[in-house]
Amino acid sequence: MNMAWKEMKKNKGRFLILGSIIFLVSLLTFIISGLANGLSQDNAALIKDLPNGQFFMTKEANQTYNLSKISNKTQTSVLRKHKDAVAFSIQMGFINEGSGKQRSVAFVSSTASPLFSKVNKGEVVLDRSLESDGIKIGDTLTNNQYNGKFIVKGFVDQSKFSHAPVAFINIDDYKQIYRIQEMQLIFIPGGDSGETITGLKSFSKDQFLNTISSYKAEQLSLNMMVWFLVVISGMLFAIFFYMMNVQKIGLYGILKAIGVKTSVLFTMMWTQMIFITIFALTISIALGQVFNLIAPKGLPFSLTVGTTVQLSLTFLLIGFVGATLSGIQIKQVGPLQAIQQGEV
Amino acid sequence: MTIFTIDKVRKTFMNGEMKDEILKGINLSLKEGEVTALVGASGSGKSTLLTIAAGLQPASDGKVLFEGQNITAMNQEQVRKIRASKFGFVFQFAHLVPFLTVEEQLMLMLDVADTKLKKRQQKKEIAKILKLVGMEHRKDAYPASLSGGEKQRVAIARAIIHKPKILFADEPTASLDSKKSKDVMLLIRDLTKMLKMATLMVTHDEEMLSYADHVVKMRDGLVQ
Numbered sequence: 001m002n003m004a005w006k007e008m009k010k011n012k013g014r015f016l017i018l019g020s021i022i023f024l025v026s027l028l029t030f031i032i033s034g035l036a037n038g039l040s041q042d043n044a045a046l047i048k049d050l051p052n053g054q055f056f057m058t059k060e061a062n063q064t065y066n067l068s069k070i071s072n073k074t075q076t077s078v079l080r081k082h083k084d085a086v087a088f089s090i091q092m093g094f095i096n097e098g099s100g101k102q103r104s105v106a107f108v109s110s111t112a113s114p115l116f117s118k119v120n121k122g123e124v125v126l127d128r129s130l131e132s133d134g135i136k137i138g139d140t141l142t143n144n145q146y147n148g149k150f151i152v153k154g155f156v157d158q159s160k161f162s163h164a165p166v167a168f169i170n171i172d173d174y175k176q177i178y179r180i181q182e183m184q185l186i187f188i189p190g191g192d193s194g195e196t197i198t199g200l201k202s203f204s205k206d207q208f209l210n211t212i213s214s215y216k217a218e219q220l221s222l223n224m225m226v227w228f229l230v231v232i233s234g235m236l237f238a239i240f241f242y243m244m245n246v247q248k249i250g251l252y253g254i255l256k257a258i259g260v261k262t263s264v265l266f267t268m269m270w271t272q273m274i275f276i277t278i279f280a281l282t283i284s285i286a287l288g289q290v291f292n293l294i295a296p297k298g299l300p301f302s303l304t305v306g307t308t309v310q311l312s313l314t315f316l317l318i319g320f321v322g323a324t325l326s327g328i329q330i331k332q333v334g335p336l337q338a339i340q341q342g343e344v
Numbered sequence: 345m346t347i348f349t350i351d352k353v354r355k356t357f358m359n360g361e362m363k364d365e366i367l368k369g370i371n372l373s374l375k376e377g378e379v380t381a382l383v384g385a386s387g388s389g390k391s392t393l394l395t396i397a398a399g400l401q402p403a404s405d406g407k408v409l410f411e412g413q414n415i416t417a418m419n420q421e422q423v424r425k426i427r428a429s430k431f432g433f434v435f436q437f438a439h440l441v442p443f444l445t446v447e448e449q450l451m452l453m454l455d456v457a458d459t460k461l462k463k464r465q466q467k468k469e470i471a472k473i474l475k476l477v478g479m480e481h482r483k484d485a486y487p488a489s490l491s492g493g494e495k496q497r498v499a500i501a502r503a504i505i506h507k508p509k510i511l512f513a514d515e516p517t518a519s520l521d522s523k524k525s526k527d528v529m530l531l532i533r534d535l536t537k538m539l540k541m542a543t544l545m546v547t548h549d550e551e552m553l554s555y556a557d558h559v560v561k562m563r564d565g566l567v568q
Contacts, residue, residue, distance in 0.1 A: 009443075
């Protein structure tokens with residue numbers, strides 16, 4: 001007999017209250033997680049969308065990429081050894097539209113690589129967000145430190161750094177603007193090969209992302225919120241089932257006296273927990289996806305299926321742990337105790 | 345025929361450093377179709393004896409033999425199985441499951457006793473027992489809508505639905521008025537005979553003793 005279902009059917013109000021709290025907490029978690037993902041894309045899509053691999057910058061740079069200057073000799077030797085490696089630099093700067101309007105961009109310049117847009121001298125490839133701001137292919141842009149003019153050659157999707165759209169420029173143009181001969185970073189795709197290069201420090205992709213100070217601070221605070229909410233939902237389950245179990249201690253004792261196995265009582269509680277969680281999660285996932293579709297364009301929001309599945313499984317797991325902890329009383333209650341107690 | 349024997353059962357509790365002997369070597373036999381009433385003052389050990397006999401707590405010494413098996417020597421799971429399939433329980437309060445209908449309370453007991461009856465057969469059995477206890481018209485009712493007497497009738501139905509060999513009743517009429525108490529006692533006596541069970545009942549109500557075949561008086565942990 002499905003006692004779990006029968007109890008929920010009889011006490012709809014009680015279980016609906018718990019379900020709606022879990023729904024609200026999980027919806028909030030999905031939305032904050034979507035914002036964390038969105039902001040992380042907005043902050044570092046340029047790096048995040050690269051394949052896994054090793055990033056190198058000079059040891060003297062002390063984990064600050066824009067202080068890194070890799071010597072041409074080292075760069076040439078690494079690029080010769082690793083055919084798919086790329087040296088690149090990122091600098092924040094401005095471009096001026098023909099109308100005089102100034103826009104903040106992240107200038108990116110690299111050696112030849114399929115991982116970065118190929119740009120000739122005097123050309124620029126921009127992040128697509130600038131296209132929706134009115135810039136078109138063929139437009140002419142200028143920079144205060146650059147003698148010539150940039151012709152917009154094209155746009156690329158999802159290419160942002162430090163919340164600014166990326167502007168891919170030729171390496172010679174980059175050297176002219178920033179009066180610098182060296183590149184800041186070398187990237188060797190293909191996972192951690194354990195490669196060491198004299199004078200350079202190696203970083204995995206995640207380690208490198210965390211050297212971007214705004215990225216680390218932003219993600220840390222948002223992820224902390226997400227995990228707090230997950231823990232809160234676990235505590236909600238523990239408190240709710242604890243209170244329910246306290247009310248039912250006498251009943252559990254009597255059921256044990258007549259021969260009901262303790263495992264049956266635990267299964268009943270777990271079934272209820274799983275049902276409530278799935279019910280609440282289904283609604284919050286649906287609403288989260290709707291929000292994903294209707295969120296304003298300027299709002300950095302990205303709720304992927306992977307994140308949704310990961311968070312949903314975490315909710316189920318933490319709900320299970322919370323309910324099980326509160327269920328320890330079920331194991332401890334003795335039939336005698338219940339018989340000596342009054343009516344339940 | 346004797347189907348249940350309590351043999352030199354002792355129960356000792358530690359009260360601080362002092363040993364408190366609640367039962368001092370009790371012998372008792374229960375026969376098919378008979379109601380045995382245990383009476384005595386508070387603290388005489390009657391409830392302790394009932395719970396040891398029902399396998400709800402262990403004895404300190406002695407044996408409890410059911411159908412030739414010593415249940416005091418069994419592990420918890422073996423005792424649970426016997427409780428579920430061979431024993432029935434009626435308590436002072438009905439202790440019904442609040443979210444199950446009368447019919448579902450009995451279905452639960454059939455499942456717990458592992459009777460392997462199909463749902464249709466279960467319903468048939470339940471209808472029969474509910475008729476016996478005069479509750480067939482309330483099979484879809486929840487406990488909250490039943491009176492005290494009705495609840496106790498359902499509790500009795502739950503205790504006998506799986507055709508137990510022994511019925512343990514701990515003050516089954518204590519929460520009822522005298523009219524309902526008599527009805528319940530009549531029911532227990534009649535069902536004991538009809539189903540050929542042995543009933544062991546604890547009561548402090550002298551009026552209820554007239555429904556018992558045997559009365560065992562207890563005093564200070566001994567049968568008088």
